[in-house]
Amino acid sequence: MTLGVIKTKLKGAQTGHSLLKRKADALNKRFRTILAKIADAKMKMGRVMQLAAFSLAEVTYATGDISYQIQESVGEATFRVETKQENVSGVILPTFVPHRIVPEGGNGGLGLTGLGRGGQQITKCRETFAKAVETLIELASLQTAFVILDEVIKMTNRRVNALEHVIIPRLENTIGYINTELDEADREDFFRLKKVQGKKKRDNAIRDLEAAAKLAKEKAADEARFGAGGGGAKGAGHAAVASSQSMLSEKDDDVIF
Numbered sequence: 001m002t003l004g005v006i007k008t009k010l011k012g013a014q015t016g017h018s019l020l021k022r023k024a025d026a027l028n029k030r031f032r033t034i035l036a037k038i039a040d041a042k043m044k045m046g047r048v049m050q051l052a053a054f055s056l057a058e059v060t061y062a063t064g065d066i067s068y069q070i071q072e073s074v075g076e077a078t079f080r081v082e083t084k085q086e087n088v089s090g091v092i093l094p095t096f097v098p099h100r101i102v103p104e105g106g107n108g109g110l111g112l113t114g115l116g117r118g119g120q121q122i123t124k125c126r127e128t129f130a131k132a133v134e135t136l137i138e139l140a141s142l143q144t145a146f147v148i149l150d151e152v153i154k155m156t157n158r159r160v161n162a163l164e165h166v167i168i169p170r171l172e173n174t175i176g177y178i179n180t181e182l183d184e185a186d187r188e189d190f191f192r193l194k195k196v197q198g199k200k201k202r203d204n205a206i207r208d209l210e211a212a213a214k215l216a217k218e219k220a221a222d223e224a225r226f227g228a229g230g231g232g233a234k235g236a237g238h239a240a241v242a243s244s245q246s247m248l249s250e251k252d253d254d255v256i257f
Contacts, residue, residue: 017163055125096141
């Protein structure tokens with residue numbers, strides 16, 4: 001019963017190791033894909049931020065410092081971030097999706113900002129920073145998934161290594177020990193049965209010899225007894241024959257009347 005339980009545990013450990021191995025492979029594949037996307041997103045982010053910095057410099061050169069005007073004209077956020085979930089081999093990865101909201105009113109919600117001069121530079125700078133925010137949200141989504149996958153892959157690899165190098169060998173050694181003990185018990189039982197059979201054979205042989213000796217002794221006694229009785233009868237017969245012969249040889253005297 002114990003051997004069956006251990007074999008069941010070993011089967012479960014091997015199945016779990018196979019599943020975790022496939023999960024780790026799938027996570028590693030997705031991890032490498034996300035890593036390549038992060039590299040591209042960082043390169044894109046560098047270019048976009050460079051263009052945004054140049055656009056801001058152009059606006060500052062054309063209109064001067066208009067930061068206070070922008071802050072006063074903004075009534076609501078231009079971007080909303082929606083969070084979605086993606087399941088990758090049982091791991092939930094968050095995905096950030098940007099939604100750009102077009103403000104009401106003319107000039108993109110900026111009012112009269114840039115109406116006198118620099119309006120074109122302000123619009124260009126606005127679009128460039130909008131692209132920068134979208135790229136930043138994409139990079140944040142990839143970076144979050146990267147961190148989560150990194151932790152999950154480490155944990156999965158630890159489990160795979162524990163099953164492969166600790167649990168499965170321990171169960172296999174236990175099964176081997178149990179099989180060895182069972183084989184030893186079988187050999188002991190076989191040796192015990194052989195000894196019992198040998199003792200029974202010796203006892204049967206001794207009984208057979210005793211029975212044969214007893215039978216031979218009885219036969220010899222019977223033969224001796226029957227032999228003595230036959231000799232006496234033969235002597236009596238000879239005596240009777242001799243008596244009859246003597247009686248025949250004798251003659252009666254003549255009787256004269």
